Amino acid sequence: MTVDTSKRQDQVSDLPPPGGLAIQGQLPRWAVPGGLAASAVVVGLVLAAIGFSVGLFVVGTVVLFAVGLYVASRQVEGSRKATDRLVTVVVSSAFGLAVIPLLSVIYTVVSLGMVRFDGEFFNSSMRGVVGEGGGAYHAIVGTLLITALAALMSIPVGLLTAVYLVEYGKGRLAKAITFFVDVMTGIPSIVAGLFAVALFTYLVGPGARLGFAGSVALSVLMIPVVVRATEEMLKIVPNELREASFALGVPKWRTILKVVIPTSIAGIASGITLAIARVIGETAPLLVAVGLTTALSFNPFDGRMATLPVFAYLSYATPGVPREPYLERAWTAALVLIIIVMLLNLLARLIARVFAPKSR
Amino acid sequence: MGKAIDAKNLNIYYGSFLAVEGVNMSIRPKTVTALIGPSGCGKSTYLRSINRMHEVIPGARVEGRLELDGQDLYGPGVDPVGVRRQIGMVFQRPNPFPTMSIYDNVIAGMRLNSRKMRKDATDQLVEKSLRGANLWNEVKDRLDKPGSGLSGGQQQRLCIARAIAVQPDVLLMDEPCSALDPISTLAIEDLINELKMDYTIVIVTHNMQQAARVSDYTGFFNIEGTGKPGKLVEMDETKTIFSQPTEKATEDYVSGRFG
Numbered sequence: 001m002t003v004d005t006s007k008r009q010d011q012v013s014d015l016p017p018p019g020g021l022a023i024q025g026q027l028p029r030w031a032v033p034g035g036l037a038a039s040a041v042v043v044g045l046v047l048a049a050i051g052f053s054v055g056l057f058v059v060g061t062v063v064l065f066a067v068g069l070y071v072a073s074r075q076v077e078g079s080r081k082a083t084d085r086l087v088t089v090v091v092s093s094a095f096g097l098a099v100i101p102l103l104s105v106i107y108t109v110v111s112l113g114m115v116r117f118d119g120e121f122f123n124s125s126m127r128g129v130v131g132e133g134g135g136a137y138h139a140i141v142g143t144l145l146i147t148a149l150a151a152l153m154s155i156p157v158g159l160l161t162a163v164y165l166v167e168y169g170k171g172r173l174a175k176a177i178t179f180f181v182d183v184m185t186g187i188p189s190i191v192a193g194l195f196a197v198a199l200f201t202y203l204v205g206p207g208a209r210l211g212f213a214g215s216v217a218l219s220v221l222m223i224p225v226v227v228r229a230t231e232e233m234l235k236i237v238p239n240e241l242r243e244a245s246f247a248l249g250v251p252k253w254r255t256i257l258k259v260v261i262p263t264s265i266a267g268i269a270s271g272i273t274l275a276i277a278r279v280i281g282e283t284a285p286l287l288v289a290v291g292l293t294t295a296l297s298f299n300p301f302d303g304r305m306a307t308l309p310v311f312a313y314l315s316y317a318t319p320g321v322p323r324e325p326y327l328e329r330a331w332t333a334a335l336v337l338i339i340i341v342m343l344l345n346l347l348a349r350l351i352a353r354v355f356a357p358k359s360r
Numbered sequence: 361m362g363k364a365i366d367a368k369n370l371n372i373y374y375g376s377f378l379a380v381e382g383v384n385m386s387i388r389p390k391t392v393t394a395l396i397g398p399s400g401c402g403k404s405t406y407l408r409s410i411n412r413m414h415e416v417i418p419g420a421r422v423e424g425r426l427e428l429d430g431q432d433l434y435g436p437g438v439d440p441v442g443v444r445r446q447i448g449m450v451f452q453r454p455n456p457f458p459t460m461s462i463y464d465n466v467i468a469g470m471r472l473n474s475r476k477m478r479k480d481a482t483d484q485l486v487e488k489s490l491r492g493a494n495l496w497n498e499v500k501d502r503l504d505k506p507g508s509g510l511s512g513g514q515q516q517r518l519c520i521a522r523a524i525a526v527q528p529d530v531l532l533m534d535e536p537c538s539a540l541d542p543i544s545t546l547a548i549e550d551l552i553n554e555l556k557m558d559y560t561i562v563i564v565t566h567n568m569q570q571a572a573r574v575s576d577y578t579g580f581f582n583i584e585g586t587g588k589p590g591k592l593v594e595m596d597e598t599k600t601i602f603s604q605p606t607e608k609a610t611e612d613y614v615s616g617r618f619g
């Protein structure tokens with residue numbers, strides 16, 4: 001037996017190594033930074049001759065670098081490595097391309113928004129303010145109230161719908177609900193706003209503008225997002241846990257309430273928070289359903305309310321004279337909105353971490 | 361504790377597919393019965409029909425009678441939830457609740473049903489169940505830690521502790537050792553030997569040595585071909601099945617001759 005085995009091993013080592021064991025060349029480490037610098041210099045010189053532009057310079061450098069690296073790598077390292085390097089360059093460039101607008105937006109909003117990022121902005125409304133001064137206290141209150149009301153309506157409806165679809169739904173009804181949720185996901189936000197206007201015209205009378213109408217419009221947009229997020233989270237709860245609970249003589253509704261939802265609560269909570277972040281910046285539906293006012297109002301069931309997106313939009317679109325204070329306030333409102341959304345995202349992460357099932 | 365199970369002409373379906381046909385089986389109280397047979401012959405299906413876990417799958421249903429100490433488990437008005445409180449189950453893969461501590465996992469049967477218990481009573485129950493599952497010494501200092509932090513074998517014993525904490529009459533085990541290493545397997549087999557003092561145990565296993573080691577009775581299931589229903593070929597005392605079975609098919613299977 002042993003003799004047999006060693007003999008076979010000998011035979012194996014006699015064979016030529018299959019394919020790739022031959023030592024291949026490798027580009028030196030400085031090839032990437034060096035190549036990039038060289039391409040930049042070459043493209044810079046060429047552009048200096050025919051007229052310089054930043055966009056052309058960056059694109060030219062990347063293209064020249066990619067081609068040069070591919071050719072060099074193909075000569076030295078072989079075609080598989082060369083393809084790898086080429087794709088790496090393409091992927092990195094795509095990433096860079098995607099990040100540019102993000103950084104640019106943040107830079108613009110922060111630099112322009114900081115001008116009026118002061119105490120007065122957070123303390124005062126626009127009541128009786130013409131030109132300088134004033135603030136968006138009333139708009140911040142309005143945004144928070146209207147969004148909170150929308151969340152209060154959407155979360156139970158969305159959560160229960162998702163529970164139905166995942167845990168109980170089968171047959172036609174479930175298919176129909178899934179279909180309508182899909183359709184609702186695609187509703188343009190202005191349509192949701194017009195729906196709210198129509199509804200409250202019917203209920204209250206023509207020309208009705210109130211914060212609650214805005215909440216209803218936002219709910220229409222938020223419910224499908226909550227359903228989808230919750231559905232995904234409930235689906236990834238392993239069936240084994242449900243069966244473990246059933247096998248202990250726990251009824252289905254208790255199993256859902258005490259095993260399925262707690263297991264997925266981290267994902268559900270962060271999904272809901274992101275859904276809130278998604279609707280808090282909606283402008284069009286609030287513009288038509290809630291309108292705008294200059295005064296502070298804490299009552300979403302009576303009259304117009306200010307909200308940050310509408311405040312920013314109208315300050316920018318129809319500024320008074322002089323224009324500058326209006327534009328500055330618009331940018332600061334945008335900055336505050338971004339900060340709120342960012343805080344919500346952070347909150348979602350925190351929630352996910354706090355609720356996540358732990359081990360050890 | 362420890363009740364008899366009688367299956368009488370049991371047919372088990374998935375929708376219109378007849379998975380197991382005509383099972384007649386008497387299981388005596390406080391014995392260990394092993395179910396053996398090739399993959400897909402319906403051992404799990406049969407086992408899950410005993411505590412009515414089978415019908416959790418959409419379209420799944422059962423015909424015939426299944427009695428627990430003479431009471432028909434599928435009779436009209438019998439609540440499957442009540443059946444499962446009397447007949448516990450341990451699954452192939454350990455499945456402790458990831459959101460719960462070791463302590464809470466053990467008393468999950470009470471907690472999830474919101475049954476109120478005094479603190480000292482729960483403490484006692486946790487200790488008794490964990491001792492019963494031979495896990496107490498390993499976890500007594502970290503009862504508040506998550507159950508998912510234990511090793512696979514410990515997790516499986518935690519699941520057994522969880523199952524016996526609700527004090528069932530019968531314990532069903534579906535290949536409880538197939539995801540475990542040999543040492544954990546031995547620990548579970550020892551445990552089965554102790555548990556049969558109090559419980560009627562039915563265990564599905566792929567491992568014939570295991571069946572021989574732990575069981576008093578063995579039932580051999582077989583299937584004639586794909587798409588055909590599985591059937592109970594014969595059931596007898598374990599030593600009879602492994603030394604002089606009546607059926608040729610059983611002898612071929614236990615001696616390792618297939619097909």
Ligand SMILES: Nc1ncnc2c1ncn2[C@@H]1O[C@H](COP(=O)(O)OP(=O)(O)O)[C@@H](O)[C@H]1O
Nearest residue numbers: 374379398399400401402403404405406417590
């Ligand atoms: N959830 C299910 N839906 C439909 N058929 C199933 C399901 N589970 C098992 N079956 C079928 O039932 C038969 C028996 O399976 P199973 O009881 O798992 O066998 P075993 O446990 O003996 O390996 C197989 O033909 C299998 O394909």
Ligand SMILES: [Mg+2]
Nearest residue numbers: 403404405534
């Ligand atoms: Mg099985």
